[in-house]
Amino acid sequence: MEAVLDARRKVNLFCNAFGFAAGMLKGSLAGGRTENMNYNNISDSAKIGNNVKFGQFITVGDNVKIGDNCIIESYSYIGYSNGRERSGLSIGKNAHIRSHSVVYLGSSIGENLVTGHHSIIRENCIVGDGFQLGSSSILMGELVIGNYVKTGSKVEIGQFSKLGNYVWIFINSSLLTDKYPPSMDIIGPTINDFAIVGAHCVVFPGVTVGKDCLLGSGCFLTKDLGDLTIAVGNPFRELGSVKKIKLEDGITSAYPWRYRYQNGYPIEIASSWLAEVEKIEDT
Amino acid sequence: MEAVLDARRKVNLFCNAFGFAAGMLKGSLAGGRTENMNYNNISDSAKIGNNVKFGQFITVGDNVKIGDNCIIESYSYIGYSNGRERSGLSIGKNAHIRSHSVVYLGSSIGENLVTGHHSIIRENCIVGDGFQLGSSSILMGELVIGNYVKTGSKVEIGQFSKLGNYVWIFINSSLLTDKYPPSMDIIGPTINDFAIVGAHCVVFPGVTVGKDCLLGSGCFLTKDLGDLTIAVGNPFRELGSVKKIKLEDGITSAYPWRYRYQNGYPIEIASSWLAEVEKIEDT
Amino acid sequence: MEAVLDARRKVNLFCNAFGFAAGMLKGSLAGGRTENMNYNNISDSAKIGNNVKFGQFITVGDNVKIGDNCIIESYSYIGYSNGRERSGLSIGKNAHIRSHSVVYLGSSIGENLVTGHHSIIRENCIVGDGFQLGSSSILMGELVIGNYVKTGSKVEIGQFSKLGNYVWIFINSSLLTDKYPPSMDIIGPTINDFAIVGAHCVVFPGVTVGKDCLLGSGCFLTKDLGDLTIAVGNPFRELGSVKKIKLEDGITSAYPWRYRYQNGYPIEIASSWLAEVEKIEDT
Numbered sequence: 001m002e003a004v005l006d007a008r009r010k011v012n013l014f015c016n017a018f019g020f021a022a023g024m025l026k027g028s029l030a031g032g033r034t035e036n037m038n039y040n041n042i043s044d045s046a047k048i049g050n051n052v053k054f055g056q057f058i059t060v061g062d063n064v065k066i067g068d069n070c071i072i073e074s075y076s077y078i079g080y081s082n083g084r085e086r087s088g089l090s091i092g093k094n095a096h097i098r099s100h101s102v103v104y105l106g107s108s109i110g111e112n113l114v115t116g117h118h119s120i121i122r123e124n125c126i127v128g129d130g131f132q133l134g135s136s137s138i139l140m141g142e143l144v145i146g147n148y149v150k151t152g153s154k155v156e157i158g159q160f161s162k163l164g165n166y167v168w169i170f171i172n173s174s175l176l177t178d179k180y181p182p183s184m185d186i187i188g189p190t191i192n193d194f195a196i197v198g199a200h201c202v203v204f205p206g207v208t209v210g211k212d213c214l215l216g217s218g219c220f221l222t223k224d225l226g227d228l229t230i231a232v233g234n235p236f237r238e239l240g241s242v243k244k245i246k247l248e249d250g251i252t253s254a255y256p257w258r259y260r261y262q263n264g265y266p267i268e269i270a271s272s273w274l275a276e277v278e279k280i281e282d283t
Numbered sequence: 284m285e286a287v288l289d290a291r292r293k294v295n296l297f298c299n300a301f302g303f304a305a306g307m308l309k310g311s312l313a314g315g316r317t318e319n320m321n322y323n324n325i326s327d328s329a330k331i332g333n334n335v336k337f338g339q340f341i342t343v344g345d346n347v348k349i350g351d352n353c354i355i356e357s358y359s360y361i362g363y364s365n366g367r368e369r370s371g372l373s374i375g376k377n378a379h380i381r382s383h384s385v386v387y388l389g390s391s392i393g394e395n396l397v398t399g400h401h402s403i404i405r406e407n408c409i410v411g412d413g414f415q416l417g418s419s420s421i422l423m424g425e426l427v428i429g430n431y432v433k434t435g436s437k438v439e440i441g442q443f444s445k446l447g448n449y450v451w452i453f454i455n456s457s458l459l460t461d462k463y464p465p466s467m468d469i470i471g472p473t474i475n476d477f478a479i480v481g482a483h484c485v486v487f488p489g490v491t492v493g494k495d496c497l498l499g500s501g502c503f504l505t506k507d508l509g510d511l512t513i514a515v516g517n518p519f520r521e522l523g524s525v526k527k528i529k530l531e532d533g534i535t536s537a538y539p540w541r542y543r544y545q546n547g548y549p550i551e552i553a554s555s556w557l558a559e560v561e562k563i564e565d566t
Numbered sequence: 567m568e569a570v571l572d573a574r575r576k577v578n579l580f581c582n583a584f585g586f587a588a589g590m591l592k593g594s595l596a597g598g599r600t601e602n603m604n605y606n607n608i609s610d611s612a613k614i615g616n617n618v619k620f621g622q623f624i625t626v627g628d629n630v631k632i633g634d635n636c637i638i639e640s641y642s643y644i645g646y647s648n649g650r651e652r653s654g655l656s657i658g659k660n661a662h663i664r665s666h667s668v669v670y671l672g673s674s675i676g677e678n679l680v681t682g683h684h685s686i687i688r689e690n691c692i693v694g695d696g697f698q699l700g701s702s703s704i705l706m707g708e709l710v711i712g713n714y715v716k717t718g719s720k721v722e723i724g725q726f727s728k729l730g731n732y733v734w735i736f737i738n739s740s741l742l743t744d745k746y747p748p749s750m751d752i753i754g755p756t757i758n759d760f761a762i763v764g765a766h767c768v769v770f771p772g773v774t775v776g777k778d779c780l781l782g783s784g785c786f787l788t789k790d791l792g793d794l795t796i797a798v799g800n801p802f803r804e805l806g807s808v809k810k811i812k813l814e815d816g817i818t819s820a821y822p823w824r825y826r827y828q829n830g831y832p833i834e835i836a837s838s839w840l841a842e843v844e845k846i847e848d849t
Binding site for chain 2: 604605621622623640641665666683684701702716719720734736737738762764765766783784799800811813814820821823826827829
Binding site for chain 3: 038039055056057074075099100117118135136150153154168170171172196198199200217218233234245247248254255257260261263
């Protein structure tokens, strides 16, 4: 639940975010210019939750709703309008938006968002809980992302892409949308649950990546990939089941990754994955 | 024609750019600090056209000329000097420079420029009308770009590159300049009219891409390419004429693209392309 | 040696950095708001050397030490904390940090640092003298970089990477760290002295690139490479000794590059390289 408080007052309350010394704040306060000592321009009509911390030089526009306990870092522009938004912007609780980022109006973002610096989230995205977007990465708008999706830096996810839950997209990878560039016929890829898109990959427009797939670094995927499949290279080739990939002990399957890696996921989700492992081992 | 007006006065006139509520502006005005309520630092000697809209936290240096009806968004630095500029900066009318961008002195940019966020245009570039530069993309300076060139995000166009008219460079592609890195022997690629450089491509130093060519995603082009040619892969290979590529109906040629796509181009240009189509169909 | 001066006073002293006209500064001074005319928030506890120039809209946090003659450009955040730093931030003399950059606490950076715009240096990096980091490039933290290393733009150097001296990493290349993504088993590549990593390359986790190696553009290096070796492609293949590559005269070896290129290196270093050439020619 988010209380609608006066944004300007809140800025004062939390002006000591990011570790500035009391001495510095006192300096800024000298002369009675309390109000703008952090040089923030936060719309009075923005709905700011409790315990939201703002950095400095921040812009928050109208029609923005920010949940409790969020951190909005310096030089960020929250609630940017390009005129194509179909609604305001809603950011769930506990978000942490790093500096120099831009979040457009029209998107609805779940709880526990984390972004890197210089990130962009464009209009009309529907994003689940626990989303992590790397530095200089871009959501191009009009796309749907499930829960606990994480990306590296410099990733671009094209319009109308559909990402399931627990997907990873690593550094410098792109999800394309235009089969015959330039055209008006835009279609995003679909990436299913638990799939891994390695670094420097390209997924072509309209292509579906199956559940639990692994795209090795530098894979240019031009066709659909069935569940649990490895793909590598440009042109890409399939290399069979992800289960073949063993950890350095030569015994443990590295994939599906959720059986060996639960770091940072909620305990109930991690437990369900561990229960799956036990079931597999029992059989 | 651009009238030379007092920059600071204009900032006041257009302080409500980007959809901030009147309520917010009133708040900022409280205390009589009208002058800097948007925290802009705009040089008094900059020549700002009529109806130019500024965001907030903007820097505009000396020797900058901004045409009528431009929009300069927040956190942008217009007129940056690295000491290598041979002139001031001139930005034609109707430009829209998105937030967190940097435009150096020394460049001359035509009308209707559009940039993404976090974009960089360096010194001594000559850029035609209708140029669109994607987010986090960089013009490295000392280069020439024709009319209606468009790029995706994270594109880098190296020094001394020459781009014709109606060229497209898609996401994450680079035009290189140094054959024997590191060296002082810098030579840019040449990209001729209507050519398409797909996503994640690399065009090597001094290489010429012919008119109407198509570089598929992930192409590393190390040699010149004749007009109307497809190239793909790393190492690259030629795949014949672009005319072979059909749209999903299996009949219509997808390339040259101008015969099927005129979106966003001026009506007189679009008409001339359509007239070409008719001529082809008549023969 | 850095004198500990009052940061705020220094901002006033150098407010005319970056070529703003006296007229503009006078305008900003009107109304007696001298103190914040550049809208900088610089911690009183930061240790700022002599003759440091600040742009505008700058944040400098606590526990930051900036050497003499540094330039910190606008919209930069120096001394950012993510809570993982093991110390303050130390930036040696003559650094030039371009606009919109972020430098975390915990890193120790030598003299003559140069960064591009939108660059990021994360926590606990040990960086030598003469480091140049391209625009939108990222040091991911917890890594070691020798002297005179230079990168292009959009480079990412992963955690725990080790770079020797005089290494070049060109545009859009990444040094990866996770063999079985996602995992907690992070290991960076090692790049030895004088090695060249071309544009759009990927060096895999834990891989060692030998001294004087050359990775051609688009190389995905998955295994160790001995000294003086060329590698290209994805999957990569070795192409023998770098000495085989001749300049356009067909006679002079292009590599090792230090025998033909000394631009920008200190005279005593350049001289030692030239002495090596003479020794080779004598034999």
